[in-house]
Amino acid sequence: MDKAMSNDEWISDDGIELEDKDLPIIKGYHLLLRPVYLRDKTKGGIYLPGKIVDDINYLTTVAKVVLLGDLAYRDKEKFPLGPWCKKGDYVCYDKHTGQKLVYKGIKLLLIFDDQVIMQVGNPKDLDTTFNLTP
Secondary structure (H helix, E strand, O other): OOOOOOHHHHEEOOOOOOOHHHOOOOOOOEEEEEEOEEOOEOOOOOEOOHHHHHHHHHOOOEEEEEEEOOOOOOOOOOOOOOOOOOOOOEEEEOOOOOEEEEEOOEEEEEEEHHHEEEEEOOHHHOOOOHHHOO
16 A cells, blocks of 8 residues: 555646636625546556546535635624635535536536635645545
8 A cells, every 4th residue: 555646646736727817707605616626547647437537526525716706705794703715725515515517618616605614725635535435
């Protein structure tokens, strides 16, 4: 197991940077997230079956905040301590939360501001495959 890939090596960064001008306009109490995805190739160069990668990616619960709606975190009664996250933060959310979409070829997720359950400093610190092991 000493030659196995560590969790942080499974996280993929496709190198596509999103600029605000490239994104849709988000309204209301929504957050637009970009989920963190699994690499499709191992350290040794073996390609993982597409179905396995798709299944794991579908179940991911970690994403980068790319946009906040114009009303996100403005409810002072609901968020007395202020926003739970900001643009650029990595957050966790429940499985099957939000509306998955593909915009200009990039997979995104639209959730409500109160559906953020945790903020993480670095997504590579999390094991994205943990929920798939027996």
